[in-house]
Amino acid sequence: MENVKIGDIELKGRVVLGPMAGVTTLPYREFMKPFGVALSYSEMISDCGLYYSNKKTLTYFRTSKKDRPVGLQLFGFDFHNTERAIEILEEYADYDVLDLNFGCPVPKVTKTGAGSAWMKRPQEMYEYTRAVVAKSHKPVTAKMRLGWDQEHINVVELAHLLEQAGVKMITIHARTSTQGYAGTPDFSKIQDLGNDLSIPLCVSGDIYTPEDALQAMKQTGAKMVMVARGGLGNPELITNINRVLNGENPLPSPSVSQDADYALTFAKMLCDYLGERDGAMMLRGLLPHFFSGFPGYKKIRAEISMNIRSYDDIQRILNGIRNRNKL
Numbered sequence: 339m340e341n342v343k344i345g346d347i348e349l350k351g352r353v354v355l356g357p358m359a360g361v362t363t364l365p366y367r368e369f370m371k372p373f374g375v376a377l378s379y380s381e382m383i384s385d386c387g388l389y390y391s392n393k394k395t396l397t398y399f400r401t402s403k404k405d406r407p408v409g410l411q412l413f414g415f416d417f418h419n420t421e422r423a424i425e426i427l428e429e430y431a432d433y434d435v436l437d438l439n440f441g442c443p444v445p446k447v448t449k450t451g452a453g454s455a456w457m458k459r460p461q462e463m464y465e466y467t468r469a470v471v472a473k474s475h476k477p478v479t480a481k482m483r484l485g486w487d488q489e490h491i492n493v494v495e496l497a498h499l500l501e502q503a504g505v506k507m508i509t510i511h512a513r514t515s516t517q518g519y520a521g522t523p524d525f526s527k528i529q530d531l532g533n534d535l536s537i538p539l540c541v542s543g544d545i546y547t548p549e550d551a552l553q554a555m556k557q558t559g560a561k562m563v564m565v566a567r568g569g570l571g572n573p574e575l576i577t578n579i580n581r582v583l584n585g586e587n588p589l590p591s592p593s594v595s596q597d598a599d600y601a602l603t604f605a606k607m608l609c610d611y612l613g614e615r616d617g618a619m620m621l622r623g624l625l626p627h628f629f630s631g632f633p634g635y636k637k638i639r640a641e642i643s644m645n646i647r648s649y650d651d652i653q654r655i656l657n658g659i660r661n662r663n664k665l
């Protein structure tokens with residue numbers, strides 16, 4: 339299979355790691371990368387947060403050699419702020435792609451006119467994107483949804499506008515903004531769109547198995563597929579999508595011990611990065627995913643989400659899970 343390019347950047351593989359606020363930190367991206375991620379995205383970064391040097395926002399653009407190629411995703415509502423944010427990123431961050439968030443459904447964001455609220459204003463969205471493309475020295479990509487709601491599905495029109503504005507890849511999360519993250523994604527609304535665009539299309543929405551990926555790509559003509567929630571605790575999903583796309587069989591399911599090893603490796607990376615206390619707090623929500631579907635999952639989840647405060651706690655609990663399942 340031919341490699342897809344974003345501008346001059348050649349992507350190895352067809353799986354993009356989707357941006358997830360509160361999840362896709364640098365260590366998460368570094369942990370997932372070796373499983374076959376072609377391109378990762380940071381969680382969304384507020385252009386105003388950069389502009390006003392919000393301390394937390396400034397940590398969002400950290401990347402590393404291992405992390406690349408990586409896209410940093412900005413959200414904003416006014417080119418004046420975005421322009422300054424791009425200058426800051428270009429001065430202080432190492433990254434490959436700049437992504438524009440036109441998909442966030444959270445009211446706190448959309449009420450300012452940012453995120454998916456742009457989809458209600460096609461002409462403004464076009465002009466904003468054109469200005470960003472002209473400003474950025476990195477290739478620009480964009481991520482959006484099907485439309486604001488079922489009565490306003492305008493994704494196809496917007497995809498063509500974004501292409502004209504100069505973006506180098508478009509990702510579509512096949513839900514409307516009002517659907518949030520629930521309900522079934524509807525790829526029929528972007529049927530064959532990938533074949534009508536001159537730039538690569540990436541599709542997103544409920545990708546939990548290689549078959550989900552293949553089906554969504556086939557139906558839409560997308561060259562790339564985005565893994566978001568499906569990759570939580572299941573990094574081999576990315577390997578398996580690439581394998582199946584290459585005509586190979588997926589790997590056998592990992593053993594409990596293998597999953598515990600993955601969880602521990604990730605826990606160590608996150609604790610090293612955030613510090614033990616903050617790392618443990620974040621891991622309370624993330625580690626249980628590694629054991630979903632296991633017998634006794636509810637107990638494991640409760641144990642992890644209530645009891646971990648340090649890396650030692652994590653090691654003890656994960657070893658317990660490993661040993662229990664050996665019996």
Ligand SMILES: Cc1cc2nc3c(=O)[nH]c(=O)nc-3n(C[C@H](O)[C@H](O)[C@H](O)COP(=O)(O)O)c2cc1C
Pocket residue numbers: 356357358359360361380381382411439441442481511519542543544545546564565566567568
């Ligand atoms: C907790 C969470 C945070 C997310 N944060 C972002 C974000 O910062 N930027 C973005 O473009 N999409 C974000 N998304 C959307 C995902 O990238 C993805 O498009 C969406 O979850 C659909 O894919 P899935 O159904 O396979 O999870 C987020 C999704 C979740 C669940």
